Amino acid sequence: MISAVDLRSGMTFMNDGKLTRVMEASHHKPGKGNTVMRMKLRDVHTGAIYDTTFRPDEKFERAYIETKEVQYLYQMGESAVFMDLETYEQYELPVETIEEELKFLLENENVKIQFHGSDVIGVDVPSSVTLKVVETQPSIKGATVTGSGKPATLETGLVVNVPDFIEVGELLEISTADGGSYQRRAQK
Secondary structure (H helix, E strand, C coil): CEEHHHCCCCCEEEECCEEEEEEEEEEECCCCCCCEEEEEEEECCCCCEEEEEECCCCEEEECCCEEEEEEEEEEECCEEEEEECCCCCEEEEEHHHCHHHHCCCCCCEEEEEEEECCEEEEEECCCEEEEEEEEECCCCCCCCCCCCCEEEEECCCCEEEECCCCCCCCEEEEECCCCCEEEEECCC
16 A cells, blocks of 8 residues: 555556556645645546545555566557567557657667556656657757757657757757656767
8 A cells, every 4th residue: 555645756556446647746735724645647548637636644555567678669540569579479559548658759669568467558668768850940050058949840740849059850868757858969
């Protein structure tokens, strides 16, 4: 069992019989009354995201998640196809449940998928990925890092705000933790 106060972003637990992942968690002390835990949660099976609050002492059953290294092969219709690197078994995940993670994945890239029992429940993306810029406005001469920036489309279709000096074809390091933000130019 785990207390609500110990739940952190990325943890998975059982809530009313549903497998639930914590997207965001924070303590909140209203002017009057007791402290509550504000949570942004995601139902792992439906992909539904919702906000809720718990008392810090509420207890939940912790869900045990196993991971396995696989290769992301391709997207086919409403499914993303992954292959086990040892057994060559293929797993299909509904695109709607891993929409956010697909923004950071390139075909033929190795990633980890998560299992709860025998059910595939998600993709574990690294904290940062390296992606190529495929479309952006021309660079501005004399631009600095402190400028307001410009949008850049990356090879996965993800659009991030980048400094004005970034050009098409550059490799960028992108943080996955906040939904995709520019960190720095990648080392070649």
